[in-house]
Amino acid sequence: MSTKTIFQRLIKGQAPPVGGIPEPLQDVLASVASLRGKFSRLSSLERVLAAVRHKEPDRIPVAPLVNAAARRILGVSFPDYSLKAESAAEVFTASVDFVGADFIVLLLDLSVEAADFGQEMVYPLDSTARPNYDNPLIKDVDGYAKIRPVPFEKSARMKEQVRLCQIMAERVGLGTMAGGFVFGPLGVLSMMRGAEALFKDCLNHPKKVMAACEAVTETLVEFAQAQCDAGMPAVAIDTLYASWNALPKKVWEEIEGPFAGQIAQAIRDKGGLVGVHNCGHAPYFDVQTKAMGASIMSFAHLPDDCATPREMKEKYGDQLTLIGYVPTPLLVHGTPQQIMDECRRQIDVLGKDGGFILAPGCEYPPNIPLDSAFAMIKAVEK
Amino acid sequence: MNTTNENIYTDLQQAVFEADMDLLATAFENNPDPRQALEALTKGLDAVRKKLGDYRSSVAEFLLCVDVMRAGLRQIRDNRPQDGDMPVVVIGVVRGDVHDLGKNIVAGVLEAYGYRVVDLGRDVAPLEFVEAVEKQGASVLALSAMMSTPLADMSRTIEICKNRLPHVKVLVGGAALDQDAAQSMGADGYAESAVGVPVSLKNVMNAGKTRASRVFVDYDKKLRVEEVEAASLPEQE
Known part of the structure; x- marks a missing residue:
């Protein structure tokens, strides 16, 4: 990641690879934004970057994650949204313009990668794309050995997602912050094996699962870097x-x-910020942070080692930007x-000092x- | 492994707790009394559920224990009370959703606790549920949905079931739901996880007269619920 890339992006009016900016300089920029935010309204990008550097922005940034739900604003079908970058870009643009967001995550569905590995897919008209679970690609434990890396250039859905990233990076410019998305290697394998079978295989045949993880990761590294x-x-x-x-x-x-x-290191090598998303119950913040060196954590439930949101903020608030x-x-x-009541309760507990x-x-x-x-958008307004 | 007769039951309990299929097989070689064997297996699963509920174990480990429990049940099936004596639960994932991990675990746990479980699988249409309940003479309908997209069909299923079979209790669970949501959809009970499902089900079955609900999905208020008095319920056994 070079300084040249940072300037090139800025000249094009796009968000730079923030991780490539030295941290002390990021802090200075975030402090300036925080100070400015006391007197005037920040842009979404400034707001998010201030929060990520644990400075208080003008208000709490909000990311309603209205992804596929925004299809209905335009009447885009689920299959079009899943398979055509232009259609998906229209949907994400509508979600920003119509609903609003400081931060968007370009997640289409959890089967993008698995589809390119050859998993048979179902594209329902009225629901999220998914694998055909009646015909899993990995039918038994020996199936893991058959998984080979898919070169990004030969992929279909992953390439469309990267095209979506490109279109949206140009569209949101220095306004809303946009982030990419990669399902982890076990997630991808679960789409080709079924979660229940995968869990049991992880306990009974860990080496076979790990061999497949290695092949999948090779592809995911390319995919993540292409998004950067x-x-x-x-x-x-x-x-x-x-x-x-x-x-x-x-x-x-x-x-x-x-x-x-x-995968996290590959993102950092490109100057990208590494975020983690985990909507499971009692997620393991500690080992995920350790393994990925992540600074951003999107979650749905309290981590396994915290009993209250206040405890979570005390324990992880300094090292992680919490998204949820x-x-x-x-x-x-x-x-x-x-x-709105729930949002404000969360803001009271988690919003102090940014992050x-x-x-x-x-x-x-x-x-x-x-x-x-x-209601979420309204809740963050002062 | 224990060899005395009394210790066979300890082994069976331990086999479930430690997800040890070999220990289970060896214990059954000693021809345990079916009722005592069932009791031992259940104690093992109780302990596993407690461990899961205390976050000392994960769902993946729990799945292996349930597998051992089910294998044990198959071994003693011939000597168990006839299926007809047990409460029947019809279970499935609602149309529009194919995530069946939670449903599979709950089905396994209920079977382990003596219910006769009729598993309709995933992506099940509302009428298919209700017809199965009628055909099987089930006293409970258990519905699962991990996504929000099938919730309209879940409401419809509950509505049809309550209209046609008001005595049947409906239990719901899944990531898109909570206690309040379950209640607003007209369900009789909500199971947060497999840990508590036997208790939730028992509570639902022991509950007194309930109210039936008509549930509508509309744009402004999302779920509009009109409560109507349910027909008199038959006495619960």
């Missing part, structure tokens, strides 16, 4: 199975930890007032009305 090259200043790695409702902590550390670390964690059931069933971005614990539910997202 396309203009993403940050990329999130989804390590969902580093949580209590999946694998034991030690098993995750041994099996996926080192590979997740490789409005519960999905509340977004689906709650009234706007209930949602917090208000967001749902996971992608905004694709088939519900957008009023819960508007």
